[in-house]
Amino acid sequence: MSKYEVVEKFVSINGEGTKAGQLAVFIRFKGCNLKCKYCDTKWANEQDTLYQPMTEEEILDYVLSTGVKNVTLTGGEPLLRDDIEKVITALAENNLNVEIETNGSIFLDKIRKLHKENVTFTMDYKLSCSGMEQSMNLGNFDILNSNDTVKFVVGSREDLIKTKQIMEKYNLYGKCNLYISPVFGMIEPEEIVDFMKENVMNDVNMQIQLHKIIWSPDKKGV
Numbered sequence: 001m002s003k004y005e006v007v008e009k010f011v012s013i014n015g016e017g018t019k020a021g022q023l024a025v026f027i028r029f030k031g032c033n034l035k036c037k038y039c040d041t042k043w044a045n046e047q048d049t050l051y052q053p054m055t056e057e058e059i060l061d062y063v064l065s066t067g068v069k070n071v072t073l074t075g076g077e078p079l080l081r082d083d084i085e086k087v088i089t090a091l092a093e094n095n096l097n098v099e100i101e102t103n104g105s106i107f108l109d110k111i112r113k114l115h116k117e118n119v120t121f122t123m124d125y126k127l128s129c130s131g132m133e134q135s136m137n138l139g140n141f142d143i144l145n146s147n148d149t150v151k152f153v154v155g156s157r158e159d160l161i162k163t164k165q166i167m168e169k170y171n172l173y174g175k176c177n178l179y180i181s182p183v184f185g186m187i188e189p190e191e192i193v194d195f196m197k198e199n200v201m202n203d204v205n206m207q208i209q210l211h212k213i214i215w216s217p218d219k220k221g222v
């Protein structure tokens with residue numbers, strides 16, 4: 001049985017997305033194929049970062065031991081491993097709500113074809129401030145459904161303008177949950193609200209990462 005490189009596992013309040021404010025178990029996997037300029041988890045992607053090798057069974061046992069029904073697979077980039085579907089299937093078959101935080105560069109078709117209703121994507125669309133926009137797999141917009149989320153992490157007005165353009169170009173309003181999130185400390189949340197009001201952006205959610213308010217913004221394990 002293959003082992004997955006888990007850099008941290010913890011229970012916290014989900015600070016982001018449609019389940020923000022709810023308890024969730026986090027499994028953070030090592031390594032990423034992108035290098036977003038703003039990444040708040042760079043440490044998880046360094047070659048020499050320590051990790052706990054865990055089988056899918058050990059991951060499942062840990063999640064079940066917490067009694068928490070929401071689980072977020074994140075990283076780093078959780079979908080880097082070809083066999084990650086074994087972890088996803090094991091969790092989904094135990095009636096857990098499985099959220100996959102993914103960076104938008106990996107085609108989601110294979111995981112969607114598992115046909116698990118309780119597996120949802122929270123997919124970033126990387127904007128200019130990340131420096132990774134060219135890595136986006138635009139085919140994913142045809143795969144996402146109303147249970148999924150596209151998250152736009154914005155660091156500037158330019159990013160906000162592009163966000164609106166992408167939402168319109170790919171007709172995302174009403175198709176899936178839409179979230180705009182500030183790059184922490186890089187843009188005032190008020191600027192996002194003003195932009196949403198200026199453009200009457202109905203059906204869009206503005207978020208602030210709750211865990212960076214509850215704890216110190218760079219605290220691990222929360």
Ligand SMILES: C[S@@+](CC[C@H](N)C(=O)[O-])C[C@H]1O[C@@H](n2cnc3c(N)ncnc32)[C@H](O)[C@@H]1O
Binds near residue numbers: 032038181182
């Ligand atoms: C650390 S990433 C891991 C999952 C995946 N690699 C991705 O980027 O979606 C989890 C989420 O944190 C967001 N994030 C990373 N650094 C951030 C920052 N400095 N401010 C706000 N959000 C940030 C990412 O955009 C992503 O939505």
Ligand SMILES: Nc1nc2[nH]cc(C(=O)O)c2c(=O)[nH]1
Binds near residue numbers: 211
């Ligand atoms: N509390 C908390 N909620 C989160 N939601 C998504 C996270 C992530 O890093 O993917 C995250 C995180 O790092 N902490």
Ligand code: SF4
Binds near residue numbers: 040077
């Ligand atoms: S894709 Fe996610 S983990 Fe990778 S560098 Fe960007 S924010 Fe960090």
Ligand SMILES: [Mg+2]
Binds near residue numbers: 040041
């Ligand atoms: Mg995080």
